[in-house]
Amino acid sequence: MATDTGGKFDGSGLRTGLGLDDPRRLFRGTAGLIGFVALWYLVSLTQPAIVLPSPVAVAAEFRGQLVSGTMLEALASSVRHWVPGTIAGTGLGVGAGVAFAWSGLLDDVTAPLVRVLRPVPPLALIGFAIAWFGLNHAGAAFIIAVGGFWINFYATYGAVEGVSEDLVDVGRTLGVRGDLDMIRSVVLPASLPGITTGIRTGLGRCWMLVIAAEIFSVPGVGREILRASNNLRVDRAIAYILVLSLMYLVVDVAFRAVQRRVLAWQA
Known part of the structure; x- marks a missing residue:
């Protein structure tokens, strides 16, 4: 039960964003x-700019990259593979999680393959991405999709597996027949809180994978961050890291608004 902790929760038990x-x-x-x-400013006074630039220097570099158009161009390019990669990873992960958790046969058949593939990090698949898709947005989207898939798969799998048998029995009593009807009418609504939490986590993970996808x-x-780091332009690298953080913040706030609306029935 939510307690009075300074207004952190709404009636559904969800944190109310920012x-x-x-x-x-x-x-x-x-x-x-x-x-x-x-604290960052005080520590930067004790370090050379090549190690830790001050917030003022980073802000100046951020403004310079933004005004020149380089930052917006890089961001637009990242969005071009973040969006399809995130959509593909999320959709496939949720779909597979529901199917494998609901079907014992499908789960048994695929369990060994899942255990073999799960530990493989997306970075290890860069060679496959280049061979299959080339040095383009499709290859980067593939890397992002792989990372997003596993987060959504396991979150959905756990949420569906945790649905009470009593709910399923109630559904059958009320006339719900067939697997698809049961999933649509009982399983998905009951597991939606866990699924949406996995989607939210996956959205952040996919932004993190932008750097790996552009390596x-x-x-x-991501490529601008790598270039800046290689040239010891720490101020520029931090400026572009802030761009990723701001983009995640915008996406997270928007998704939380949708999540609260979708789960309003919990109140």
């Missing part, structure tokens, strides 16, 4: 951010 509608949370968050930037010279924010 807390922009709660003055206390907004104040705490702002204070924490200011404190972090102040083989596909243009985008």
Whole structure:
């Protein structure tokens, strides 16, 4: 049960995003951010710029890259493979998670293959991405999709597997017949909180994989970070890291709004 912890939860038990509608949370968050930037500035005074540039230097570089158009061009390029990769990984992961968790036969047949493939990191598949798709957005989207798939697969699998047998029995009592009807009418609604949590986690993971997906010279924010790091332009690297953080923040806030609406029945 949610307790009075400063307005962190709404009636459905979900955290209410950034807390922009709660003055206390907004104040705490702002204070924490200011404190972090102040500490960063103080530490940067003791280090050369090549090791840790100051927030002022990073802000100046951020503005310069934004005004020149380089940052927007890189971001647009990253979005071109982040969107299809995320959609493919999420859709396939959720679909496979539901199917494998519901069907004992399918789960038994694929369990060895899942255990073999799961430990393989997306970075290990870069060679396959290049061979199958080439040095382009499709190859980068493949890497992102692989990473997003497993997060959504296991989150969905666990959520469906955790559906109470009592709910399934109630569904049968009320006349629900057939696997597809049972999944649509009982299993999916009951497992939706866990599935949406997995999707939210996967969205963040896919932004993290943008850097890995662009390691083989596909243009985008990740490649700009790698270039800046190789040239010891730490200020520029941090500026582009902030771009990824801001994009994830926008996507996360938007998804949380959708999630609260979809799960409004929990209240």
